Amino acid sequence: MITNESSGDKFKGLIMSRIVFVLAVIIALLAFLYFSRGISIILTILIQVTIFSIITMSLNLESGYAGIPQFGRVAAVIAGAFAVGAIPGRIMAAFMGLPSGAEYASDTVNFKLVPEINSLLAGSWLISLGFLIMCLVLAALSGALIGWLISRPAIRLKEGYLGISMLAIGDFFMWVGHNWKIIVGGSTPVNVPDPFRMFGADRFNVIVPVFFVIAILIFIYLNKLTQSPFGRNLRMLRDNDLSANAAGLNIVKVRTQALVIGAAIAAIGGGLYVIYTGSVAAIGLTRLTFTFWPWAYMMLGGIGSNIGVFLGVFLLTILRTMIIIFRSTWFGFLMQVGIDPLWLEYTLLGAVIIIVILFMPHGLVPEKIAPMLPSKRIKKVLADRQAVSE
């Protein structure tokens, strides 16, 4: 009992020291970027961090906690992005008496419509807020729907098969969006009405805190969820699905629930991304950006640890941005032979995945198995029992 406790404390201390160390590195890098490039680059990094930490946390729920090899994260992100690109703008257009049918997504109509909607949104903060909430709700609903649809045929497949079929489904969605003009304009991107239009030049300064609040709410929700009995079911399923089944757990049901919740959250991430960029181009929602990068973030941060995922996203996003902004000063030798240093981003992605797998399989912040009850309660229960037996 005593040894358990002390080793548990040691483990906790190790995790804390690691978190502090990574945070220090992140702050140092941010300070360096701030003094060399100014505040705008910091804002861009923060926005990306919030969006991708939402997507990666949802991936963590499915792959980290439930053990589903989710190689089709992009499918749910696409669902959210398409929902935000296609539906709220149409509702607003119908509300204002503008064309809102199939022609809404046509490139000759859309670029005139969206500024009109924007001018309405810019006039009233209430409508803007309502629009933002409508976007998020629609994204979450369509994500949940897509997650449920994908889970139907896929749920009974085994590890690798499941991952590959999800990957194929994600790619297929991207091609559907790219070809079917009615949804988001096909190969010509569709514009998204901007709920932050009323802030004008301060748009970024407002987006960052709003997105951060959303990300933190999702973080709290996921933390509560994974510490609940449902979260323990997920971990049981991941560690040994046979014994979970023997213990009376309905594997298909629990997995489906994990997939639906994860897809809904990832879709919110996709919706936020689209609101931030202001347009939806189906061809830009690639497997590389929205499946493989989140996987790398999650593996670096630590599979099954939400705070680790957040740190992983933060650290890697800063490194990515640094490659982009310092490409000519740091990698000039590559440019001399005509090579664009931007490709180093892929090298970084691959190298992070390989290094993490080979040398630190648990990531920066290893998963902490929390006891079912707070330790004080457990001690009290034990003491009570002892008292009874004596």
Next chain:
Amino acid sequence: MAPWMSSGLIYASGLALTAGSITLLYIVTRTFNFAVASMATIGFYVVYTGVTLFGGLPYQYYPFVLIIGAITGVICYYGLNRPLLYRKAAETTLMMSTLGYDLILLSLIQMYADFLTYNFKLFPRRVTMSLFDFELFGERAAAFILPVIAIGFLMILHFFLTKTKFGIAMRATIENPTLAGASGINSDRVYLVSWIISGGMASLGGAFMVMAMTGTPVMGMYTIPLMFAGAILGGLGNIYGGILGGMVIGLTEYAGVYLLAQQFGPWVLGYRMGIPLFIMAATLLVFPRGLSGIPLGKIIKNLFAGQKRGASV
């Protein structure tokens, strides 16, 4: 031949090789090899470099394709797969590790394309390889040559697996690794050879496929779902199943798109990827273990056995 037939045949032979490569590696090492995508692209760039810088026909560079593909396989085995196999890593971890390797290869390919553009004033980002082909009987020669090469390659592989000592050792390791190890077979060598063969096969497959499609640095990235679809359709149980699966996926993609476009109009062309995926899903519903899981022998036996049919089922 109709235009879709020759392109479809070329494309399908390439897809068959890549799907076979995925299957071979999966049955030997339990690794779903994502790096097949970049290995295929490397195969294309080897041929492209040879044809543009040194001239000649694409076919004469296929030996180099095999060698360089095998080298990328060996690097992946010693750098990544071997330590993980000895650690008994989970299937998903093995899959992720090859994904990391694939992305590094992809970045190198992109840099190489930049390098070719800048130093040799070439345009390696949109290449129509069939321009370098010659005509045979009024058709592209590739439609005849590539299936023959593919079949020849498979015959050599079959001979290697069934007639040579090492091939038999390899099959033994596939069937029962523990027993094979106990009878003195060096599993390390078996893994290495399977990486060499599958690396060569994947690169050759890419060099084939590009004769029917536009060669880009991301062509492997875009076609990898279909390669996996071929392997899964084949059942991931034996190499011939994987090759057959790749062939079916490639041919149905071309034939299906052609037929549907005639029926419904050219808008179908955008969804061409959906057809093979649909076929994969439909086949898996009927035969959960893929094409190689179809008990052909049993069916034939039952057909002739007549009355015993009920008893054996």
